[in-house]
Amino acid sequence: MNLLSLIAQRLLQLVGVLVGITIVTFLLLHMAPGDPARLLAGDRASAETIAAIRTQYGLDLPLWRQFLTYFLNLLGGDIGQSLRFQKPVSELIGRFMWPTLFLTGYVVCLAVPPTVALAIASARRPGGAADQAIRVIGIAGLTIPVFWLAIMMSRFFGVSLGWFPVSGYGEGFTGHLYHLFLPAVSTSIWLVPVLTQSLRAALIEKTTADFATAARAQGASEREIFWRTILPNAVLPTLNLLGVMVAFMIGGAIIVETVYAVPGLGSLMISALLGRDYYVVQGLTLIFAAATVLVTLTVDLLTAFIDPRVRL
Amino acid sequence: MGILRKARTLALNAALYGAVSVAFTSIVAAPALAAEVIRIVSPYQTTTLDPMRSAAAGNIETYGQLYARLLLRNPVSGALEPALAESWDVSADGLTYTFHLRDAQFSDGSPITAADVAFSLDRIRSDKQSAYPAPLGAVESTTAADPKTVVIKLKSAFAPFLGNLEIWNMGIVSKSDVEKQGAEKAFSTAPVTSGPYAVKEWKPNEKLVLQPNAHYWRKGYPKSDATVELREIASPETRAAMLKAGEVDVMREVPWSQIDGLKTMENIDMRLEPSTTIYMTLLNEKREPFSNMKARQAAAYAIDNKAMTKAITRGYAEPANTTLPGAVDFHDKDNPGIPVDTAKAKQLLAESGMEGREVKILATAGATEQQMALLLQAQWQAIGLKPVIVNVDSGAWWDATGKGDYDAAANWWYNETPDPDLAVRWALCGTCGSNSYNTFYSNAKVDELVEQGTKEADPVKRAGIYKEIQKITTEEVSQIPLYYAPNAVAYSKRLSGIKLTPSLQWTLEDTTISK
Numbered sequence: 001m002n003l004l005s006l007i008a009q010r011l012l013q014l015v016g017v018l019v020g021i022t023i024v025t026f027l028l029l030h031m032a033p034g035d036p037a038r039l040l041a042g043d044r045a046s047a048e049t050i051a052a053i054r055t056q057y058g059l060d061l062p063l064w065r066q067f068l069t070y071f072l073n074l075l076g077g078d079i080g081q082s083l084r085f086q087k088p089v090s091e092l093i094g095r096f097m098w099p100t101l102f103l104t105g106y107v108v109c110l111a112v113p114p115t116v117a118l119a120i121a122s123a124r125r126p127g128g129a130a131d132q133a134i135r136v137i138g139i140a141g142l143t144i145p146v147f148w149l150a151i152m153m154s155r156f157f158g159v160s161l162g163w164f165p166v167s168g169y170g171e172g173f174t175g176h177l178y179h180l181f182l183p184a185v186s187t188s189i190w191l192v193p194v195l196t197q198s199l200r201a202a203l204i205e206k207t208t209a210d211f212a213t214a215a216r217a218q219g220a221s222e223r224e225i226f227w228r229t230i231l232p233n234a235v236l237p238t239l240n241l242l243g244v245m246v247a248f249m250i251g252g253a254i255i256v257e258t259v260y261a262v263p264g265l266g267s268l269m270i271s272a273l274l275g276r277d278y279y280v281v282q283g284l285t286l287i288f289a290a291a292t293v294l295v296t297l298t299v300d301l302l303t304a305f306i307d308p309r310v311r312l
Numbered sequence: 313m314g315i316l317r318k319a320r321t322l323a324l325n326a327a328l329y330g331a332v333s334v335a336f337t338s339i340v341a342a343p344a345l346a347a348e349v350i351r352i353v354s355p356y357q358t359t360t361l362d363p364m365r366s367a368a369a370g371n372i373e374t375y376g377q378l379y380a381r382l383l384l385r386n387p388v389s390g391a392l393e394p395a396l397a398e399s400w401d402v403s404a405d406g407l408t409y410t411f412h413l414r415d416a417q418f419s420d421g422s423p424i425t426a427a428d429v430a431f432s433l434d435r436i437r438s439d440k441q442s443a444y445p446a447p448l449g450a451v452e453s454t455t456a457a458d459p460k461t462v463v464i465k466l467k468s469a470f471a472p473f474l475g476n477l478e479i480w481n482m483g484i485v486s487k488s489d490v491e492k493q494g495a496e497k498a499f500s501t502a503p504v505t506s507g508p509y510a511v512k513e514w515k516p517n518e519k520l521v522l523q524p525n526a527h528y529w530r531k532g533y534p535k536s537d538a539t540v541e542l543r544e545i546a547s548p549e550t551r552a553a554m555l556k557a558g559e560v561d562v563m564r565e566v567p568w569s570q571i572d573g574l575k576t577m578e579n580i581d582m583r584l585e586p587s588t589t590i591y592m593t594l595l596n597e598k599r600e601p602f603s604n605m606k607a608r609q610a611a612a613y614a615i616d617n618k619a620m621t622k623a624i625t626r627g628y629a630e631p632a633n634t635t636l637p638g639a640v641d642f643h644d645k646d647n648p649g650i651p652v653d654t655a656k657a658k659q660l661l662a663e664s665g666m667e668g669r670e671v672k673i674l675a676t677a678g679a680t681e682q683q684m685a686l687l688l689q690a691q692w693q694a695i696g697l698k699p700v701i702v703n704v705d706s707g708a709w710w711d712a713t714g715k716g717d718y719d720a721a722a723n724w725w726y727n728e729t730p731d732p733d734l735a736v737r738w739a740l741c742g743t744c745g746s747n748s749y750n751t752f753y754s755n756a757k758v759d760e761l762v763e764q765g766t767k768e769a770d771p772v773k774r775a776g777i778y779k780e781i782q783k784i785t786t787e788e789v790s791q792i793p794l795y796y797a798p799n800a801v802a803y804s805k806r807l808s809g810i811k812l813t814p815s816l817q818w819t820l821e822d823t824t825i826s827k
Contacts, residue, residue, distance in 0.1 A: 034707020038714070040359060041443040042367030043725070044738065046745050052440035084359045085516035086500055092516065151549055159556045166553040167545070167560075261545045261554065263518040271357065271517055271546070276707045 003304075007297070014293045018286055022074065025285045026067050029278050035059075036083045036276040057083055070282070079286065080279030082272075089283035092268060097287075099169045100257070100264035102176050104249050106184040107191060108242070114188075115195040115238070120231075122196065123203035131200075138193035150186040150259040157182060167261035183256040191245060198241045202234035209233070236303055243299030247292035350807065350823060351541045353551045354564035358520045358542060361511065362499035363483040364436050367444040369816065372480045372728075373564075374542060376817035377522055379483020380506040380529060382411055382429065382462075383474060387811065387819045390730065392474055396424060396484060396506070396529065397462075406469040406769060411462045416529035418486050419510040424529075426456035428506075431487035433464070446734060446745075447476035450766070469767050471774065472731035479728045480817065483507065508534045508821035519543040522820075534821040535809065548679075555580065561804040564812070567679060568625045574802045581805050584628055584798035588727040588735075588814050590637040591629070591680075593688060593792040598716040598752040601671065601697070606664035608789035611671075611720070612650040613657035614695045615688070621795040624683050628800065632793035634782040635740060639796065639814055640732045642778035647786060649793065657695045671699040674721040676709050684722035684794070713750040722794065725749060728815050732778050736762050740785050753790035 037053035038045065054060045058069065073080060079089045118138075122131045158166035170179030206212060207230055215225045250265070257266035265284060272280035356370030363375040384395035397411040416424040437448040450470035455463050466473065476482070486504040498504070502511040508530070509522035522540040543560065545551050548567045555563040556577065566574060566582065574582040595602040595611065602608050618631045630638060633649035661667050671692060675685035689699040699720075704712065712718045727735040737744040741762045742754025758781055765777045786793070799812050810823040 032708070033711040034705065035711060036707075038710050039368070039707055040366060041441075042369075042371070043710075044367040044446070044746075045443040046445070049441060049443055049445075056441070082516070084357075086360070086496060087516060095515070096517070151553075154550075154553045159553050162557065165559060166557045167550060258547055259550055261543075261547075261550050263515070268517055271544075274705055274707065275357075275359075 003301070006300075010293065010297045010300075014290060017289055017293055021285055021289045022071065022282065023067075025282055026070065026278075027063075029276075029281055030063055030066070032276075034276045036278060039275050040084055070279070079283045082277050082280050084272075084275050084277045084280075089279050092280060093265070093283055093287060096263060096265050096268040098264075099176075099180070099262050100250060100253050100266065102169075103180050103183060103187075103253060103256070103262065103264060104246055106177070106180055107187045107249060108246065110184050111188040111191045111195065112242075115192050115199060118192070118196045119199035119203060119238075122200045123207070126204050134196065138196055141189050141193040144189070146186060146190050147255045147259055149189060150183065150256055153182050153186050154259060169263055180260075180262065183260040183262060187249070187253075187256050191249075194245070195238055195241060199234060199238040202237045203230060206230045206234045232306060236307060239302060239306075240299055243295050247288075247295040250288060250291045250295075348538050348825075349541055350536070350538050350562070350810075350820065350825065351543065351560040352562040352564065352818065353543045353545050353554055353560040355544070355546050355548070355551070356564070357517065357544045358514070359516070360499065361503050361514065362495060363481050363485065364432075364439060364442045365499075367481065370542075370544065372816050373812075373818060374520060375480045375483050376507065377509040377540070377820055378503070378505040378507045378511070379485060380416070380424075380508075381478055381482045381484065383478045385478050385813070385815065387813055387817075387822065392478060395478075396429070400474075407466045409464045409466070409473065410457070411464070413460045413462065414529060416506070417527040418489075419505045419525045419527055420486070420489075421527055422486065422488070422504075423459075424484060424506055425459045425487075426462045427459070428487045429462045429484055430454045430456045431490070432484045433482070435485075436481055442481075444481050446737060447479050447482070447729075469769065471766055471769055472729070472733040475729045475731045476734070478815075480815065509540060512539060517544065528821075530821065534823070536824050538825055540820055555802055555804070558804075561807055562810065562818075563802040564799075566800040566802050568628060568800070569679075571626070571628060571800060579805050581803045583801055583803065583811070585801055585812055586639055586814050587797065587799040588637040588639045588730070589724055589797045589799070590632060590726070591684070591722065591724045591794040591797055592632065592635070593684075593794060594713060594718075594721045594723060594749060594751050595789065595791065596713075596716050596719050596751065597748075597754075597790075599719075601664070601666035601669040602719060604664045604666055605788055606660045607666040607669075608792075609650070609787075610657045610661035610664060610666075610695060611692060611697070612789045612792045613653045613660060614691045615650075615792060615794075616652035616691065617792075617794050618652075620684070620687050623687065624680060625795065625797060629795040629797040632795050633786075635785045635791055635793055636732055636735055636778070636782055637727055637796060639730070640727050640735055641730045642732050642775045644779045644782045647779075647782055649786060650789070654695060661695055661697070667696045669697060670719075671697050672719040673699055673701045674709055674712055674718045675701055675703055676706050677703065681722060688720065688722060714747075716747075716750070716752055724797070726814075726816070730814070733762075733766050736765065736778070736781055740781060740790055748790060751791055753785070753788075755784060755788065755790075758784055758790075 037050045037059060041049050041053060058066060082089055082092055118134050122134045125131060154166040157163050164182050165179050168179050170176050212225055212229055215229050253264055253266035254270055257264045258270060269284050358370050358374045360366050360371060363379050380396050382395060382397040384393045386393050396413055396416055398414040400409055400411045402409055413426060418424055433454045436442050437445050437451055450466045450468060452465040452467045457463050484506045489504045490498045501514060505525055508525055508528050510525045512523040513521040520542045524534045524537055551563050552570050554560045571582060574580050595608055597603050621629050621631045634644055634647045636643050673685050673688055675681050685701045689701055692699045713721055738746050739749045741759050742748050743759045761777050761781050765774055768774045768777060801812050803810060806826050808824050808826060811819050
């Protein structure tokens with residue numbers, strides 16, 4: 001299959017995924033107890049006020065009609081208005097998306113070098129001292145809850161030592177780097193062990209692969225075999241895993257963003273869910289789904305680029 | 313090494329040095345800039361800038377900064393003082409109030425006229441989307457007699473009227489602007505304001521940035537020309553870290569467990585400020601077991617609210633004795649309340665025939681709510697009920713309590729003014745539209761007393777009426793009063809003159825920053 005038809009097929013899949021997600025989230029959200037009008041108007045609002053607000057936003061219409069309106073708007077490219085803030089959802093997402101993307105990129109930059117270094121150190125002599133130590137530390141890193149780690153790091157490096165800010169996104173590129181340092185590190189500490197395990201396993205597996213044996217038979221040095229043959233082949237499964245993780249992080253930055261008060265998509269999602277801001281939640285879900293599909297597509301293309309034998 | 317190569321290295325070094333120093337300066341420059349900003353961090357969000365549209369906590373705090381009212385409550389003495397109304401006359405029968413406006417302007421420089429006042433109050437009173445029209449419930453008509461005079465006629469005498477005109481949602485908005493742009497647009501980004509501040513930038517779900525309103529009627533106010541940032545951070549851990557790290561100046565809603573820690577910090581002023589907040593347990597009186605008065609009384613006698621107050625608030629709150637907040641006028645300090653008496657509780661429960669009944673306790677995720685639910689569960693279990701805790705988020709909480717699909721729920725409410733009228737209407741009156749704060753408690757005698765209370769002008773007689781209301785509702789256990797909580801707020805010591813008043817208003821216009 002050539003590249004273009006692959007991309008076309010995936011984009012078609014994307015449409016299907018998005019339609020499915022739209023229907024499911026719409027139903028789940030609207031069936032969950034909790035009324036956006038009540039949360040908007042506040043505790044003291046009377047029943048008449050709530051009813052008036054519901055009418056204004058069409059929340060009193062039958063569910064299928066609400067869905068139809070929403071879906072038709074969606075086809076027209078309008079993802080709706082925030083019920084709470086009276087702002088277009090696209091505007092909100094457009095603003096909150098940058099900190100999350102920056103954080104995601106930052107985490108990848110922080111996580112990939114140590115992953116490669118640790119996995120190589122581990123796989124050189126499986127079962128050796130370095131391997132054992134890395135695995136123990138890896139398990140520890142993996143089992144520490146991200147929110148706990150984030151809170152502890154913010155207390156120690158932010159409050160006690162005063163080295164890094166404990167909140168916000170900062171101004172300008174260096175400001176972002178500085179402000180997002182602690183959130184990025186605490187996420188990386190959780191991400192690195194997962195990736196290291198995957199890469200290590202792949203490296204060990206590839207050491208005994210036929211092509212490695214063939215290279216050895218041809219008299220290549222171990223060093224050459226490792227760098228030229230084993231590593232590029234072992235990277236593929238980890239690349240796939242990294243792709244999934246990145247997609248997951250774009251949607252799952254909720255914990256670190258909450259602890260470090262980063263104005264990103266995660267914190268927007270939390271408050272939209274609590275405020276029953278239906279269209280913001282829908283919009284975010286669509287973005288997360290699209291991001292997942294697109295990131296996996298990119299990873300697949302990269303895989304094909306690295307290893308032409310992979311059938312797309 | 314060739315000269316060219318050396319030059320290149322030098323240039324690279326210079327570039328690197330430049331980049332590092334720029335980065336460093338931008339980092340170091342941040343705190344210097346902070347001297348001109350007052351940063352407040354609160355869990356409550358600003359969701360709309362229209363003072364009529366929401367009665368949610370974050371909006372209440374914001375409205376006071378943006379919109380001036382006819383009257384002002386002195387933040388120190390608590391007395392009502394002239395604001396946009398320079399003076400006022402009350403007719404002999406107490407039915408007509410005439411307000412004389414001072415020369416004042418909106419933030420766009422246009423004059424504030426009687427037409428604006430009448431327009432604003434009418435919106436609050438009769439617009440379908442007005443979140444809280446109750447304070448103007450007694451108003452018959454609002455008219456602009458001339459550009460500087462507003463005449464308000466009441467349906468019947470109404471003692472708390474002047475105080476009600478000071479409440480957060482009574483802010484005056486610009487008639488011409490709202491009519492020209494439509495309400496939605498007029499309040500969407502930077503509305504025309506009448507209060508001490510105007511909106512500089514609003515980033516919904518993140519922060520609201522305010523700047524002093526150059527046209528504010530009180531000359532010399534706000535005392536500081538600093539901008540104000542109201543930031544919204546849900547997690548108390550994060551708020552505390554930001555305050556300790558010096559990233560914000562004021563932390564709203566300090567959890568009880570953090571108070572001692574913040575008290576020991578040198579640059580932080582940890583304060584417990586007076587409030588009209590009451591923590592209580594709602595009981596659903598629409599269905600069994602708590603439709604039975606003896607079962608309610610049993611539930612109340614089972615609860616040791618003194619121990620509960622100490623356990624939850626570490627002694628920073630005062631155990632409640634009646635169904636009204638301790639800080640409102642006419643609160644009856646001498647009411648003995650309902651003491652803990654497990655034997656009596658068991659006996660009452662046996663008499664009610666509700667032993668072994670399941671009690672569904674609704675609880676939201678907050679630490680305090682969870683603790684209250686657990687303690688209620690333990691104490692009710694001890695007398696023979698079967699309490700079950702049901703965890704929900706606040707959206708589902710409101711849904712369930714509003715529909716009466718629950719048995720008990722610990723929660724809090726506050727009164728926006730010292731006068732008890734709105735409090736009793738909200739929490740105890742069965743015919744006032746709030747279903748006695750979703751308890752569905754209803755007692756015709758109490759409803760009658762509530763009406764009497766507002767019509768009575770003599771404070772001594774009013775005190776008697778509210779004492780009677782407290783006696784009946786406490787004995788009949790319309791709700792179970794738990795404790796009266798102060799507002800726990802931590803301030804940076806570089807600020808002075810700032811506080812959160814019992815009506816949930818920041819005194820930002822009185823605030824100064826020490827250099």
